[in-house]
Amino acid sequence: MSTLPVTTVIERAEATLQDGRYREAMRLCQALLREFPKYLAAHRLLGRAALHAGEIGLAEEAFQAVRQLDPEDREAALGLSQIAEQRGELETALAFCQAVWECSPWDRELRERVARLAEACYGEGQLFLTGAALAAQHNRGGRWSRAANECRAVLSQTAERVDVQQRLAVALWRRGELDTAAQVCQSVLQALPDAVVPLLILAQIEQERGETHEAAALRERACRIDVDGRRAATLVLAGEEDLQASLLPAAIPQVDEGVLAGEMVAAEAAAPEFPAREVRAPAEERDEVLLELPSDEELEAARPAETGTAGYTSLLRSLEGEGLEPFSPAEGADDALTASVEEPLLQLPSDDEIEAARPRGELEPGWTGLLESYELEGLEPFTPEVFAPGETVETGGEPQQAGVGDVVEAEAVAAEQGVSPASEAAEAVGVVEDTGSWLEHAVIDQELVPGAGQVEPPAFEEWYAEERAPQAFEEVGEPTPAAGRGATDETVPEQWVPVSGEQPDEREALSAAAERLGIGPELFERSRAVKEELVATGRLGQHPEEGEPVPEAVARGEGEPEDRLGEARRLFQAGRIEEAMSCYRALYRAGRAFDDALIAELTPIADAGGPGAAEADRILGAIYRRRGTQALAARHYERSLRRK
Amino acid sequence: MSPPLEELLEGVVARPGVVGAVVATLDGLVMGSLAMVDEDADAVGAVASLLARSLRSSGESSGMLAVSGGRVCVAAGEMLVVAALVEDEVDGQEITAMLEPLVVEMEGWVRPPEG
Numbered sequence: 001m002s003t004l005p006v007t008t009v010i011e012r013a014e015a016t017l018q019d020g021r022y023r024e025a026m027r028l029c030q031a032l033l034r035e036f037p038k039y040l041a042a043h044r045l046l047g048r049a050a051l052h053a054g055e056i057g058l059a060e061e062a063f064q065a066v067r068q069l070d071p072e073d074r075e076a077a078l079g080l081s082q083i084a085e086q087r088g089e090l091e092t093a094l095a096f097c098q099a100v101w102e103c104s105p106w107d108r109e110l111r112e113r114v115a116r117l118a119e120a121c122y123g124e125g126q127l128f129l130t131g132a133a134l135a136a137q138h139n140r141g142g143r144w145s146r147a148a149n150e151c152r153a154v155l156s157q158t159a160e161r162v163d164v165q166q167r168l169a170v171a172l173w174r175r176g177e178l179d180t181a182a183q184v185c186q187s188v189l190q191a192l193p194d195a196v197v198p199l200l201i202l203a204q205i206e207q208e209r210g211e212t213h214e215a216a217a218l219r220e221r222a223c224r225i226d227v228d229g230r231r232a233a234t235l236v237l238a239g240e241e242d243l244q245a246s247l248l249p250a251a252i253p254q255v256d257e258g259v260l261a262g263e264m265v266a267a268e269a270a271a272p273e274f275p276a277r278e279v280r281a282p283a284e285e286r287d288e289v290l291l292e293l294p295s296d297e298e299l300e301a302a303r304p305a306e307t308g309t310a311g312y313t314s315l316l317r318s319l320e321g322e323g324l325e326p327f328s329p330a331e332g333a334d335d336a337l338t339a340s341v342e343e344p345l346l347q348l349p350s351d352d353e354i355e356a357a358r359p360r361g362e363l364e365p366g367w368t369g370l371l372e373s374y375e376l377e378g379l380e381p382f383t384p385e386v387f388a389p390g391e392t393v394e395t396g397g398e399p400q401q402a403g404v405g406d407v408v409e410a411e412a413v414a415a416e417q418g419v420s421p422a423s424e425a426a427e428a429v430g431v432v433e434d435t436g437s438w439l440e441h442a443v444i445d446q447e448l449v450p451g452a453g454q455v456e457p458p459a460f461e462e463w464y465a466e467e468r469a470p471q472a473f474e475e476v477g478e479p480t481p482a483a484g485r486g487a488t489d490e491t492v493p494e495q496w497v498p499v500s501g502e503q504p505d506e507r508e509a510l511s512a513a514a515e516r517l518g519i520g521p522e523l524f525e526r527s528r529a530v531k532e533e534l535v536a537t538g539r540l541g542q543h544p545e546e547g548e549p550v551p552e553a554v555a556r557g558e559g560e561p562e563d564r565l566g567e568a569r570r571l572f573q574a575g576r577i578e579e580a581m582s583c584y585r586a587l588y589r590a591g592r593a594f595d596d597a598l599i600a601e602l603t604p605i606a607d608a609g610g611p612g613a614a615e616a617d618r619i620l621g622a623i624y625r626r627r628g629t630q631a632l633a634a635r636h637y638e639r640s641l642r643r644k
Numbered sequence: 645m646s647p648p649l650e651e652l653l654e655g656v657v658a659r660p661g662v663v664g665a666v667v668a669t670l671d672g673l674v675m676g677s678l679a680m681v682d683e684d685a686d687a688v689g690a691v692a693s694l695l696a697r698s699l700r701s702s703g704e705s706s707g708m709l710a711v712s713g714g715r716v717c718v719a720a721g722e723m724l725v726v727a728a729l730v731e732d733e734v735d736g737q738e739i740t741a742m743l744e745p746l747v748v749e750m751e752g753w754v755r756p757p758e759g
Contacts, residue, residue: 527664528663530681534679540678
């Protein structure tokens with residue numbers, strides 16, 4: 001009997017799932033799990049397939065197993081959120097969704113889902129970027145010090161959040177603090193003995209310490225979970241071939257095709273394939289599934305003791321500010337993979353906790369960390385006082401409701417001192433790591449990201465502070481940046497206007513800092529390319545000085561619209577398409593007064609699809625966009641691009 | 645509902661020699677950008693923030709910084725900072741002067757209503 005790599009089987013199961021043959025996908029996963037009981041990808045896929053097949057209990061069990069193997073797993077948390085939402089447990093759905101959003105705060109889809117669930121639970125509110133989410137953001141950008149600081153601040157409030165511990169372990173490992181990283185990994189493994197990321201990191205640390213046997217044993221444990229190395233691959237950055245070779249499995253295990261064939265035969269004998277079913281089943285089907293759900297009394301009986309750890313706070317506020325513990329590491333970790341559904345893997349929050357976590361009645365001004373334009377939200381983005389150094393903002397919240405809103409307050413106070421609120425919080429609990437600025441929001445370029453075991457270069461603000469006050473920087477005790485890092489050999493033009501109070505040192509420091517952040521010829525080139533594309537697609541009007549000459553009829557400016565349009569029409573009819581379109585564009589730029597006339601003129605041209613149609617579509621798109629009719633604008637832009 | 649800040653930046657970027665523009669908070673959080681990829685906007689926002697603080701500490705509200713490849717023109721308000729990437733051959737002073745009323749207008753859009 002031949003064998004197949006497990007990756008092939010997983011791919012086959014995924015394809016089967018995509019085809020809507022959920023039961024078959026489930027059986028493939030179950031066959032794999034019989035051979036590799038801790039196979040992370042198989043558990044995850046089983047959960048997805050079971051969810052689609054309406055096997056809610058099995059899906060939940062599978063997703064919970066995934067969370068024991070990787071507490072930061074996106075699909076597992078999302079799946080559990082979906083399950084809870086189907087059951088009408090919106091707060092639980094929100095809790096899981098928030099957990100996964102905190103792992104990927106840049107994910108618009110997750111953010112919108114969190115906002116939707118939160119609104120369903122508590123009405124309109126604001127989405128605050130929590131400390132855990134900030135840590136994920138910093139980790140993504142390679143800002144390991146900041147990530148570690150944020151994680152520590154979170155853990156100082158809720159020490160047993162294993163997902164944050166895991167994030168901290170990654171940050172510390174990347175920062176080169178191997179001993180501390182190893183301690184954090186051990187802490188995670190005490191709670192979740194099969195958590196694959198700490199196993200991988202620990203293996204790497206032991207390898208670097210020369211403990212090759214220990215490293216091999218840890219790696220073997222990790223390989224039993226991350227059988228195909230997909231999770232390990234996420235820890236490897238570009239260019240880290242050595243690390244990749246070390247972390248990824250040496251070979252992909254094979255599975256006997258007979259095992260799979262036996263599964264399929266058994267499957268066919270057991271029952272015909274279920275028809276494809278939506279995750280959100282129709283009401284009658286849901287009723288059937290929900291029959292087995294526990295009653296209110298059973299749920300009440302299952303409520304954890306007050307002393308037990310609680311579930312995620314299900315709110316739009318910082319989890320760590322609530323003093324709640326999202327995971328229950330003390331229980332169920334060992335037998336998580338075989339846990340029966342009777343064992344409540346998700347701890348329900350108590351009424352007091354829910355009440356304490358309820359959002360404030362009124363919206364408070366002051367945004368903290370949304371990752372895109374605030375105006376899309378229709379909410380008030382700023383309170384000037386927030387940014388006034390030395391001033392505080394009245395949050396009106398209880399101390400235990402502190403979220404990032406309070407961080408903003410702390411930032412305002414600390415702005416003049418250049419002290420990170422997260423650092424202050426960490427200092428208060430004795431885990432201070434002064435790494436300087438909290439102001440840096442830029443994504444650090446890939447080349448600045450140090451490899452495992454390397455020392456992270458100081459952050460922008462730290463480096464800047466060093467340039468301005470080297471003595472003070474040394475006192476902080478941060479590692480000195482590599483010679484020449486951040487400085488440039490290129491001659492910086494002596495243009496710094498008008499900042500009268502600037503000193504040459506500061507000017508050079510700022511220029512070099514800009515360079516270090518990647519502001520240079522390549523960035524300008526990228527921007528030029530983007531601008532050209534915007535102009536070419538009609539999304540950005542060219543200034544007359546750099547565009548084509550404005551036709552005289554338009555340039556005069558005093559003529560009646562009919563005259564100007566008449567000129568454009570005459571040119572078009574004469575076959576001078578370019579000139580005519582140039583004339584129409586100029587009319588578009590002249591203001592909204594001509595919009596209606598332009599629409600009347602250009603729509604037939606665009607609809608005809610002849611010469612000038614693409615340009616007419618672009619101008620129409622621009623007009624509709626200016627009017628706020630996004631659907632029509634998109635339609636014309638799309639047609640314009642197709643014609644091009 | 646505020647208008648997209650990017651629209652307010654269009655007038656800047658449409659000018660010859662201006663290759664991109666960013667509006668950010670004074671602590672560097674990018675609120676909008678035009679003709680820039682997100683990562684670049686983050687970087688420019690961070691530098692603009694630092695420039696703005698430096699300018700404000702010396703009583704100025706606008707200025708520009710020469711960098712390799714061009715210049716960063718900045719105008720700082722009470723809450724926001726607007727930055728434009730400008731080619732070397734362009735009159736940066738003119739662009740900077742253009743940014744000053746723009747940042748005031750933008751702050752008008754984002755400032756919470758009084759009362």
